[in-house]
Amino acid sequence: MALETWLDLPEDTPFGVANLPYGVFSPRGGPPRAGVRVGNHVLDLAAALDDPVFARPSLNEFLATGRQRWTETRARLTGLLTDERERPRVEGALHPLAEVSLHLPVEVADYVDFYASEQHATNVGRIFRPDSEPLTPNWKHLPIGYHGRSGTVVASGTPVVRPSGQRKPPDADAPVFGPSRRLDIEAEVGFVVGTGSPLGSPVPVKDFAEHVFGVCLVNDWSARDLQAWEYVPLGPFLGKSFATSVSPWLVPLDALEHARVAPPPRDPEPLPYLADAGDWALDLALEVRLNGEVVSRPPFATMYWTAAQMLAHLTINGASTRTGDLYASGTVSGPERDQFGSLLELTWGGREPLTLADGVTRGFLEDGDEVTITATAPGPGGERIGFGEVTGRILPA
Amino acid sequence: MALETWLDLPEDTPFGVANLPYGVFSPRGGPPRAGVRVGNHVLDLAAALDDPVFARPSLNEFLATGRQRWTETRARLTGLLTDERERPRVEGALHPLAEVSLHLPVEVADYVDFYASEQHATNVGRIFRPDSEPLTPNWKHLPIGYHGRSGTVVASGTPVVRPSGQRKPPDADAPVFGPSRRLDIEAEVGFVVGTGSPLGSPVPVKDFAEHVFGVCLVNDWSARDLQAWEYVPLGPFLGKSFATSVSPWLVPLDALEHARVAPPPRDPEPLPYLADAGDWALDLALEVRLNGEVVSRPPFATMYWTAAQMLAHLTINGASTRTGDLYASGTVSGPERDQFGSLLELTWGGREPLTLADGVTRGFLEDGDEVTITATAPGPGGERIGFGEVTGRILPA
Known part of the structure; x- marks a missing residue:
């Protein structure tokens, strides 16, 4: 069963709540930071989760935290996007994809x-x-x-x-x-x-x-x-x-x-x-x-x-x-x-x-x-x- | 002509004032930092030159400053090691090689x-x-x-x-x-x-x-x-x-x-x-x-x-x-x-x-x-x- 979100997502979007891919974006005039794509929006993770690990120009620091933290973060995001009480917190952290620049998601090692x-x-x-x-x-x-x-x-x-x-x-x-x-x-x-x-x-x-x-x-x-x-x-x-x-x-x-x-x-x-x-x-x-x-x-x-x-x-x-x-x-x-x-x-x-x-x-x-x-x-x-x-x-x- | 140093270097050392190779070392109990080898000593560069670019665990930040700064730094070091008036400043920043650990000098990119x-x-x-x-x-x-x-x-x-x-x-x-x-x-x-x-x-x-x-x-x-x-x-x-x-x-x-x-x-x-x-x-x-x-x-x-x-x-x-x-x-x-x-x-x-x-x-x-x-x-x-x-x-x- 697909999860129900209170967000108004485009029909049949392949970027629904079951996906939540991570990237690095810059809002207009802002520095690069981590985000998750939801429909045609990007959720600013440092803002939504109040966690400085996401206020970085690459995902490396978050990636280094390990499997347990990845899974917990995904569960928290799913919670935010499926619990309508979280709407104010989330809406303030959403940016239309068309208004951001996207970057390399990680600093590549080898x-x-x-x-x-x-x-x-x-x-x-x-x-x-x-x-x-x-x-x-x-x-x-x-x-x-x-x-x-x-x-x-x-x-x-x-x-x-x-x-x-x-x-x-x-x-x-x-x-x-x-x-x-x-x-x-x-x-x-x-x-x-x-x-x-x-x-x-x-x-x-x-x-x-x-x-x-x-x-x-x-x-x-x-x-x-x-x-x-x-x-x-x-x-x-x-x-x-x-x-x-x-x-x-x-x-x-x-x-x-x-x-x-x-x-x-x-x-x-x-x-x-x-x-x-x-x-x-x-x-x-x-x-x-x-x-x-x-x-x-x-x-x-x-x-x-x-x-x-x-x-x-x-x-x-x-x-x-x-x-x-x-x-x-x-x-x-x-x-x-x-x-x-x-x-x-x-x-x-x-x-x-x-x-x-x-x-x-x-x-x-x-x-x-x-x-x-x-x-x-x-x-x-x-x-x-x-x-x-x-x-x-x-x-x- | 080889440069004359006031330092008491081992005879025929291949690490004289004409060399001055850069590395990264840790003094006993201290964090890694940049140094230059002179004879069988390491000169702590952050201490000797009072420059935080050398208080780093790799030489990368100094290397990124470019050719002109490399040449200037070398000239300053030569000055310190050939002008006896600099003896107090230098001697306080010298560590016997046998008392330090040596590290990878740079963070390797490709x-x-x-x-x-x-x-x-x-x-x-x-x-x-x-x-x-x-x-x-x-x-x-x-x-x-x-x-x-x-x-x-x-x-x-x-x-x-x-x-x-x-x-x-x-x-x-x-x-x-x-x-x-x-x-x-x-x-x-x-x-x-x-x-x-x-x-x-x-x-x-x-x-x-x-x-x-x-x-x-x-x-x-x-x-x-x-x-x-x-x-x-x-x-x-x-x-x-x-x-x-x-x-x-x-x-x-x-x-x-x-x-x-x-x-x-x-x-x-x-x-x-x-x-x-x-x-x-x-x-x-x-x-x-x-x-x-x-x-x-x-x-x-x-x-x-x-x-x-x-x-x-x-x-x-x-x-x-x-x-x-x-x-x-x-x-x-x-x-x-x-x-x-x-x-x-x-x-x-x-x-x-x-x-x-x-x-x-x-x-x-x-x-x-x-x-x-x-x-x-x-x-x-x-x-x-x-x-x-x-x-x-x-x-x-």
């Missing part, structure tokens, strides 16, 4: 990007290494990942300047320098660590929800031509590090109870430290729009590895984690062509351009293009849980 | 590791890919690098627990799990960014010294067996992320004027954005000791790419940098066998173990082993500029 979609990894293997097995021998034994640049994780809406760098045309003897010609998106889901873990203490799969606070959407912009030239043998670097955009709202794990589903079967069975403990696949329906037109609907439930397995793997060597660590799933691609989460795959390496409205075609991104990723998940009583959109427009080099 | 030694990259290629060209086609066109885990950059002296993880024995069908059997060191030189650069603004080679404050030593501990199994196609991850140790003292670039030398010839000529601007190769003589015995003397002057080129490359795609960014050179290996900066190379993949004192042999690191890296550089008037040691002992898994 950023890791995984590669956890079997369809995506298979597609990439087929496109780049057509004469080899598409999946590398390690792929089904561990969630492959690498560190990205946390300093260039940016808020949704931040323009993305086309990066320049080295690329080597196939028929050239030497690399050339210039703006990327194969600028791409990667539609991903991100997980933010609230409670860190000390050096030497792996986080078992079963402890996932003690450490991870919430979930956001990520667009891991990628310059395929820069990446192709640089990535052997140490992996992606400048092809990724120019910008990674994240959505403004962290949907707490507590809001995703109805989205939890069983992960797909794994063969071979993973090593014991990666064994599932509870269903932590998440039934998130992503949607990718290019200049307003839907070009893909990647289904997150099809991911081979869960976020709980990713965190267990990330820490199995004793690596510590910190409040604000962000790790992303890697590109989400489902089995159908219109479920692929990158232009690389949607256009099969640029060879089969997309045809958009008015007959416009796209291989990779052109200057002025705007990409927006959204998602929803099942909530209680048929309600939908919405994610804030992550969007960005390409500016010329 | 950590990047390069791969800039031609000899090292060639050795690794020969050991791992004996049937291919040892250097990948991109190697002489760009300084290859990747992001590491900044949250596991630790202070010198922090014990290193042997990491566990997946490795795949050559004759096995599937990976096995357990403690790494090929635990290694990488002797490297690290560079710390003081003045950051905004998104979209590459840092040209000529602006290196406006952004980089100082230099430290780095041991990028590596589990070769974990790394070998995981690193295709996205690069090193758990094989490196369990610990990266750094020396406690940042030697300012201003102390390394006499260490600047011409870089080696490059063929082919790099693209214009990587063209040298001033001699930024550095004549640092590294020394690697295993359980007290010198096993290698890597010469940093032989590196193919300079730190100025690394920063220019890191930012050429528009990536921003922040105060506290740390980037390391990659393993420093000279042309001679006893100049290699990793056990992988010193033992040629473990096949030719080192023989140490008393006939003890080592392929890779064993539990209880202690590795210490030190370095010196030429200073004025024949003086040596010393780096603080970076050391760590291996604890069992």
Whole structure:
């Protein structure tokens, strides 16, 4: 059953009382502070809860308080929004979304990007290494990942300047320098660590929800031509590090109870430290729009590895984690062509351009293009849980 | 000419008035704060200079003040230490090194590791890919690098627990799990960014010294067996992320004027954005000791790419940098066998173990082993500029 609120929310809003995602906003003329989205309003948490932990320009301090406090805070908010006697207190702390600026919700500590979609990894293997097995021998034994640049994780809406760098045309003897010609998106889901873990203490799969606070959407912009030239043998670097955009709202794990589903079967069975403990696949329906037109609907439930397995793997060597660590799933691609989460795959390496409205075609991104990723998940009583959109427009080099 | 100080310094100390490296220390019972090493003492900067920017648990706030302030501060310190009238002020702020604890000098923002030694990259290629060209086609066109885990950059002296993880024995069908059997060191030189650069603004080679404050030593501990199994196609991850140790003292670039030398010839000529601007190769003589015995003397002057080129490359795609960014050179290996900066190379993949004192042999690191890296550089008037040691002992898994 969906909870009844006394607030007048838009019909079928995916930001109802069952969601309550956290972000950082500035009211007009005011400093950044924490808020929760309700319908098309933002609730100022420092004002509503009279707690200075929310009067900060990032959620980190609140996230560091831990699972028990997260759950208590959510219960208090639910109380405020369902008990009409709280109306005066709440109404004074609500800001129309249209009148605030939204920021990066957390100060990002380390950023890791995984590669956890079997369809995506298979597609990439087929496109780049057509004469080899598409999946590398390690792929089904561990969630492959690498560190990205946390300093260039940016808020949704931040323009993305086309990066320049080295690329080597196939028929050239030497690399050339210039703006990327194969600028791409990667539609991903991100997980933010609230409670860190000390050096030497792996986080078992079963402890996932003690450490991870919430979930956001990520667009891991990628310059395929820069990446192709640089990535052997140490992996992606400048092809990724120019910008990674994240959505403004962290949907707490507590809001995703109805989205939890069983992960797909794994063969071979993973090593014991990666064994599932509870269903932590998440039934998130992503949607990718290019200049307003839907070009893909990647289904997150099809991911081979869960976020709980990713965190267990990330820490199995004793690596510590910190409040604000962000790790992303890697590109989400489902089995159908219109479920692929990158232009690389949607256009099969640029060879089969997309045809958009008015007959416009796209291989990779052109200057002025705007990409927006959204998602929803099942909530209680048929309600939908919405994610804030992550969007960005390409500016010329 | 070396500067004359009124202080009674140990003869031939590499921590004379021409050095003045910055670190963070705690006096007995006191909170961490910034200091400068002079001989075998630490000068409390907040006390000596009466400036609260130094009463912090990291150097970040001072580093963010920029080149002009760095130079002024160095001049003030030189004044204090060469003008005997300052003796009362200085002596009250000096702590014997043996009576303080040393910490990580900076709060690390992003950590990047390069791969800039031609000899090292060639050795690794020969050991791992004996049937291919040892250097990948991109190697002489760009300084290859990747992001590491900044949250596991630790202070010198922090014990290193042997990491566990997946490795795949050559004759096995599937990976096995357990403690790494090929635990290694990488002797490297690290560079710390003081003045950051905004998104979209590459840092040209000529602006290196406006952004980089100082230099430290780095041991990028590596589990070769974990790394070998995981690193295709996205690069090193758990094989490196369990610990990266750094020396406690940042030697300012201003102390390394006499260490600047011409870089080696490059063929082919790099693209214009990587063209040298001033001699930024550095004549640092590294020394690697295993359980007290010198096993290698890597010469940093032989590196193919300079730190100025690394920063220019890191930012050429528009990536921003922040105060506290740390980037390391990659393993420093000279042309001679006893100049290699990793056990992988010193033992040629473990096949030719080192023989140490008393006939003890080592392929890779064993539990209880202690590795210490030190370095010196030429200073004025024949003086040596010393780096603080970076050391760590291996604890069992």
